[in-house]
Each structure stands twice: as structure tokens, then as C-alpha cells.
Amino acid sequence: MPAKPAGFELDPRLERDSQPLMWLGLCELRLMDDRRWPWLMLVxxxxxxxxxxxxxPLDQTMxxxxxxxVSQALKAATGCHKINIAALGNMVPQLHMHVVARNEGDPGWPGPVWGFGMREPYRREDLHQFVNTIRSALSQ
Incomplete structure (x- = not known):
């Protein structure tokens, strides 16, 4: 992964709750470590x-x-019903975009994923498999 730009520091809460997946250009793509939903984050x-x-304006466009x-790759990889995108920033003010695959009947449907139950971390094997699936979908 390329070196981070001078002065950039990832918020410790984002680092704690997610795993780095890949560098896209402007953003680092991260996987939220919660197996209840396929949940990616762009930072x-x-x-x-x-x-x-x-x-x-150029960074906004990028x-x-x-x-x-990422949304198209996540939808292709999961076959989900809906993609939710959000930038809340109430708990972690550093700009980051959530991209979450949702399906009717998933935990918390149709409500938001935030504040619903307790996070369920991935098993290591499942995490690696999902990361490879997303990387493959992004390379299409």
C-alpha cells in the first residue's frame, strides 16, 4: 500500500474497527469487521x-x-437488494464513507446498521475470503 500523505492520520477508532483492503487512489478501502453485513468504508x-x-472539487469527483x-463491486459480489451509503461522522469526525450491502431480513432491516446490536467480528478465514471476493469484483 502506498505511503500515506504527509499529515494524514487514520482515526484510531476506524483503525480498530476495520481492516485495510486496498488503495484506490484518493481513498483507502477498508472492511468493517462486522460479519452481520458486507460493509466497506472509503477513507x-x-x-x-x-x-x-x-x-x-477534483477530490470530490474522485x-x-x-x-x-466500490458500490458496484459490492453489489456484484454479494447480490444484495440495496446498497446503503452514508457519511455520518457523529462519533468519528474524520471523513469516511460507509458502503453497506443490505438485504430484506438482514439484522436490523429496514433500519440503519449503526447502533444495532453488538458487532460480530469475522472469523479470520471468512475475512480473507470476503476480501478476496471484493478485490476480484473490483478488478472486473
Whole structure:
């Protein structure tokens, strides 16, 4: 993975709750370590950015491009009914975009994934398998 830009620090909560998956260009793609939902996260590698409107127009465009690419790959890899995308930032103000695959009947459906139950970490084998599935879907 390329070196992080000068001054960029990943929020410790994001680092604790997710696993690095790959570098996309602007964003590092991470996998939320909660097996209840296929849940990816894009973290723009820009220091001090809290909101999308804090980014340059070019970075905003790149973020949308990468978000679309990840959403399409996640939908293709999971066959999900719906993709949820959000940038809440209430608990972790550093800008990060959640991309979550949802299906009717999944835990918490149709409500949001945040604040529902307790996180269920992946088994190591399942984590590696899902990471490989996403990487493969992104290379299509």
C-alpha cells in the first residue's frame, strides 16, 4: 500500500474497527469487521478533512467515482437488494464513507446498521475470503 500523505492520520477508532483492503487512489478501502453485513468504508487520504465540502472539487469527483466503483463491486459480489451509503461522522469526525450491502431480513432491516446490536467480528478465514471476493469484483 502506498505511503500515506504527509499529515494524514487514520482515526484510531476506524483503525480498530476495520481492516485495510486496498488503495484506490484518493481513498483507502477498508472492511468493517462486522460479519452481520458486507460493509466497506472509503477513507479519503487527506489530512484535516471532516466533510465532503471541505474537499477540493477534483477530490470530490474522485470520491464519487471511487464510491460508485466500490458500490458496484459490492453489489456484484454479494447480490444484495440495496446498497446503503452514508457519511455520518457523529462519533468519528474524520471523513469516511460507509458502503453497506443490505438485504430484506438482514439484522436490523429496514433500519440503519449503526447502533444495532453488538458487532460480530469475522472469523479470520471468512475475512480473507470476503476480501478476496471484493478485490476480484473490483478488478472486473
Amino acid at each position: 479519503p487520504q487527506r489530512p484535516g478533512i471532516l466533510e465532503i465540502h471541505d474537499m477540493t 470520491l464519487i467515482f471511487e464510491m460508485n466503483m
